[in-house]
Amino acid sequence: MxxxxxxxxxxxxxxxxxxxxxxxxxxxxxxxxxxxxxxxxxxxxxxxxxxxxxxxxxxxxxxxxxxxxxxxxxxxxxxxxxxxxxxxxxxxxxxxxxxxxxxxxxxxxxxxxxxxxxxxxxxxxxxxxxxxxxxxxxxxxxxxxxxxxxxxxxxxxxxxxxxxxxxxxxxLPQGEGPAERPERGSQHLQRFGALLEKHYREHWAVSRYAHQLGVSTAYLNGVCRRQTGHTALQLLHQRLLLEAKRLLVYTTLNVNQIADQLGFSEPAYFIRFFKRLTGQTPRSLRQP
Structure with missing residues (x-):
């Protein structure tokens, strides 16, 4: 929480x-x-x-x-x-x-x-x-x-x-559209989420996301913290980790292939990333 x-x-x-x-x-x-x-x-x-x-x-x-x-x-x-x-x-x-x-x-x-x-x-x-x-x-x-x-x-x-x-x-009644627009911070968080979904495999820096949104890095981090309790970088890492887990569970790709698909420059970097966030190695997730 x-x-x-x-x-x-x-x-x-x-x-x-x-x-x-x-x-x-x-x-x-x-x-x-x-x-x-x-x-x-x-x-x-x-x-x-x-x-x-x-x-x-x-x-x-x-x-x-x-x-x-x-x-x-x-x-x-x-x-x-x-x-x-x-x-x-x-x-x-x-x-x-x-x-x-x-x-x-x-x-x-x-x-x-x-x-x-x-x-x-x-x-x-x-x-x-x-x-x-x-x-x-x-x-x-x-x-x-x-x-x-x-x-x-x-x-x-x-x-x-x-x-x-x-x-x-x-x-829904025919013709009923969305109600009032969300407040500015929520709009930026929604737009950040949409951008993240498109580019998380490219490992953009948080500053690049902020630039695309037309806000400062500090502002984007502030919005993320207020709305979610996490920094923008933590949200990026959560998305990468979720996709890594899905690929490990639902595909037969090896760790090297998964690292490449998720945009990591080297498998060793992916393994360290995964272990730091989960406490276990990618291979151990596949073990029954």
Whole structure:
């Protein structure tokens, strides 16, 4: 956990540290699996680079998202974009799922979804008046695939999430666009994240990112620290490390090939980088 704006904590997953806990670009769990650990109440917090979809199949539940309080008695899906302050209170009989999407996956989804992409931009609560059986099947399929890795897993999970977001986008009133623009610091963080996703393999210096954004290096680092609790360089390293783990788990590339694919000048430099951030060597991650 890192201190955030106005004392609102910033988590990866609620109650956990700053490390993303999986090599996947999404995380799926039942609502009860985490909330029961905290007395069925998730206190207000933010995620700097994660989007969440909360599917309440059976409530009641109370949602607090960006100052708006919603009490759910009927099935609904709450979308929580990155940086949105949110908290939840659940009944012990709650049923449903929490789907968390990492920024690289969201970036890919925005490109793939086209006209449906705006659904990801603002918090929104979607009543599930119709389509409950479809959504039950969709979330169950995501949860099953997430829990039981099999060949083609990454492709199938992306396809299932795409189907979910297309369904959500069709529930928005026609012509409804994004609400108010985010504040300036959040805009710069979003633009930095988009640039990082394009160029992290090129090992740009933080000063180059700042120049591309038209801000100073000190300003960019300040925005990153305030919004995420990390420096710009730490965010760059986190992205490289996540991709390294994915290549180690999901491909047969050797360490030298992975180092080259990630832009490291020498494999030894990559190995030192990996060990410094994880405490283990790349090869040890592959060992059962």
């Amino acid at each position: 890192q201190a955030g704006l106005a004392g609102v904590p910033v988590f990866k997953l609620y109650g956990e540290g700053s490390d993303w806990p999986t090599v996947d670009l999404l995380h799926c769990e039942t609502i009860s699996s985490r909330s029961q650990l905290y007395g069925w109440e998730i206190e207000r917090h933010r995620h700097s680079d994660l989007w969440q979809l909360l599917y309440v199949r059976r409530g009641p539940a109370e949602l607090y998202v960006e100052g708006q309080h919603t009490r759910l008695e009927q099935p609904a899906i709450q979308l929580v974009p990155a940086l949105s302050v949110h908290g939840f209170r659940f009944h012990a009989d709650i049923e449903g799922y929490v789907l968390t999407l990492a920024a690289p996956l969201v970036s890919w989804l925005q490109q793939e979804l086209g006209v449906c992409a705006p659904v990801l931009q603002q918090p929104h609560c979607f009543p599930v008046a119709r389509g409950g059986h479809y959504l039950d099947s969709l979330f169950a399929a995501i949860a099953e695939e997430y829990a039981n890795p099999a060949p083609g897993r990454d492709v199938l999970l992306r396809s299932l999430v795409c189907a979910l977001l297309v369904w959500l986008s069709r529930q």
